[in-house]
Amino acid sequence: AVTPIRRALISVSDKTGLIELGKRLAAANVELLSTGGSAKALREAGIPVKDVSDVTGFPEIMDGRVKTLHPKVHGGLLGRRGTDDAVMAELGIAPIDLLVLNLYPFESTVAKPDCTLEQAIENIDIGGPAMLRSAAKNWNDVGVLTAPDQYDEALAEIEQHGGLSRATRFKLAVSAFNRVSNYDGAISDYLSGLQLNDAQDAIAGHDAFPAQLNSRFVKTLDLRYGENPHQQAAFYRDLQPAPGTLATFEPLQGKELSFNNIADADAAWECVRSFTKPACVIVKHANPCGVAVSLDGIGRAYDLAFQTDPTSAFGGIIAFNRELDGATARTMVERQFIEVVLAPAYSDEALKAFAKKGNVRVLRIPVPAESASVAAAYDLRRVGSGLLVQTADRGMVTAADLKTVTRRAPTQEEIDDLIFAWKVAKYVKSNAIVYARNRQTIGVGAGQMSRVYSARIAGIKAADENLEVRGSVMASDAFFPFRDGIDAAAAAGIRAVIQPGGSMRDAEVIAAADEHDMAMVFTGMRHFRH
Numbered sequence: 001a002v003t004p005i006r007r008a009l010i011s012v013s014d015k016t017g018l019i020e021l022g023k024r025l026a027a028a029n030v031e032l033l034s035t036g037g038s039a040k041a042l043r044e045a046g047i048p049v050k051d052v053s054d055v056t057g058f059p060e061i062m063d064g065r066v067k068t069l070h071p072k073v074h075g076g077l078l079g080r081r082g083t084d085d086a087v088m089a090e091l092g093i094a095p096i097d098l099l100v101l102n103l104y105p106f107e108s109t110v111a112k113p114d115c116t117l118e119q120a121i122e123n124i125d126i127g128g129p130a131m132l133r134s135a136a137k138n139w140n141d142v143g144v145l146t147a148p149d150q151y152d153e154a155l156a157e158i159e160q161h162g163g164l165s166r167a168t169r170f171k172l173a174v175s176a177f178n179r180v181s182n183y184d185g186a187i188s189d190y191l192s193g194l195q196l197n198d199a200q201d202a203i204a205g206h207d208a209f210p211a212q213l214n215s216r217f218v219k220t221l222d223l224r225y226g227e228n229p230h231q232q233a234a235f236y237r238d239l240q241p242a243p244g245t246l247a248t249f250e251p252l253q254g255k256e257l258s259f260n261n262i263a264d265a266d267a268a269w270e271c272v273r274s275f276t277k278p279a280c281v282i283v284k285h286a287n288p289c290g291v292a293v294s295l296d297g298i299g300r301a302y303d304l305a306f307q308t309d310p311t312s313a314f315g316g317i318i319a320f321n322r323e324l325d326g327a328t329a330r331t332m333v334e335r336q337f338i339e340v341v342l343a344p345a346y347s348d349e350a351l352k353a354f355a356k357k358g359n360v361r362v363l364r365i366p367v368p369a370e371s372a373s374v375a376a377a378y379d380l381r382r383v384g385s386g387l388l389v390q391t392a393d394r395g396m397v398t399a400a401d402l403k404t405v406t407r408r409a410p411t412q413e414e415i416d417d418l419i420f421a422w423k424v425a426k427y428v429k430s431n432a433i434v435y436a437r438n439r440q441t442i443g444v445g446a447g448q449m450s451r452v453y454s455a456r457i458a459g460i461k462a463a464d465e466n467l468e469v470r471g472s473v474m475a476s477d478a479f480f481p482f483r484d485g486i487d488a489a490a491a492a493g494i495r496a497v498i499q500p501g502g503s504m505r506d507a508e509v510i511a512a513a514d515e516h517d518m519a520m521v522f523t524g525m526r527h528f529r530h
């Protein structure tokens with residue numbers, strides 16, 4: 001059943017396609033009503049249009065805050081043809097058969113980095129969503145368009161049939177409710193984010209978790225497939241990504257990113273940016289397989305990170321926390337197959353080197369000036385039909401937080417290595433064991449169900465690459481439940497250990513370390529990562 005369209009109300013912020021729409025509706029003998037700016041644009045194009053304020057008999061007031069919130073407008077949209085005819089006639093409410101409306105640009109306004117609260121608030125549309133809801137609720141009699149990309153198809157239908165079909169009206173109503181829902185979600189997320197930022201320190205409290213979570217994401221990439229080729233996938237970023245996070249990347253060259261590339265890139269990037277000195281992190285299958293920090297610069301850091309495990313580094317995701325120079329980039333492309341490179345900046349020479357290997361995905365992640373506050377981020381994980389939500393693991397210990405529990409205290413050199421190994425362990429899947437010496441990973445044991453196996457694997461890796469464990473330190477992401485892990489580490493030549501502590505058998509574990517003349521420090525903080 002096609003309902004004829006005789007009157008349309010046009011109120012659009014995005015004026016794209018407005019004139020053509022007005023012309024075609026006028027040509028189809030549709031009477032046009034419109035709000036301030038839209039009416040002005042139509043009139044200037046010579047299209048006959050009536051002001052909404054003339055229909056309501058009420059001017060637009062308060063800088064446009066109140067322009068369409070009137071029974072003559074909402075009655076015209078909501079009146080049921082047939083049922084409400086008498087009351088409409090009695091009160092002089094003329095039916096409105098088509099609403100063309102797009103909302104104040106809230107999302108794009110708050111996406112601007114310098115957006116003020118006042119600007120955000122002024123861009124909260126009130127009358128627009130109200131009209132969209134009225135028209136969509138009354139979809140049986142009214143058509144509703146919310147975006148310029150819907151105009152053409154609807155106009156063609158109107159021109160051909162004099163109105164919109166029932167199926168079209170229903171589809172458009174659903175789309176209008178979706179638009180309103182997303183719009184309100186964006187407002188709610190934006191304002192909630194401000195509230196959280198004000199209370200950064202209180203975030204650990206449960207206040208951080210609303211009764212209903214409306215996290216909004218915007219699609220930035222359609223991916224070829226998911227974790228496996230038979231899965232479909234896309235990448236969405238937060239409506240307001242925190243500065244310096246992976247989601248803010250700029251692709252500079254390379255093949256399209258894959259699902260696994262993005263997951264690995266996040267691990268590599270988060271790990272590398274936890275270091276202040278020049279660092280390189282190489283990730284494979286979501287785990288760092290080589291990490292190094294070097295005061296000689298990132299070129300040296302890359303060499304050292306690569307040395308840890310060249311086999312795994314093949315096809316790796318490589319991240320740097322400094323501008324990437326030409327010499328390092330040339331070494332990289334000559335030495336190994338690379339999936340993704342991440343850095344805050346690239347020299348022209350570096351970009352030239354990568355250009356020779358066109359497939360390498362080169363991503364730049366702009367890093368905010370220091371001390372720029374990082375928005376509170378939730379860590380989300382789907383389970384069945386539920387969602388596990390926690391605040392992100394921002395815990396980071398410094399030398400001052402370490403508690404020496406053994407007779408021997410770590411030397412300064414050992415402390416530097418312990419902190420380094422601890423930072424790496426935070427990004428290794430549990431159970432995580434990291435051996436390190438001179439700010440270079442010597443062996444990494446990841447993702448084992450028992451801690452002893454992770455330790456054994458770290459040792460095997462070191463041996464396979466002829467890396468000397470003697471004199472290294474060991475980090476463990478969670479406490480040692482028994483002394484066997486310490487005994488095995490001592491046998492391999494480990495001199496100092498960093499771990500959270502807190503086991504029932506801490507005394508036994510400390511005694512083992514003392515027997516081997518090892519230094520052991522407790523962090524009091526655990527870094528499970530699953």
Ligand code: 93A
Pocket residue numbers: 010011012013014034035036037038039064065066067068069101102103104124125126127128129
């Ligand atoms: O400030 S409002 O919330 N108050 C209203 O009564 C109202 N009616 C329509 N914003 C309102 N609108 C919005 O104005 C529409 O959603 C549209 O985005 C915009 C079009 O204004 P103009 O035609 O003056 O450019």
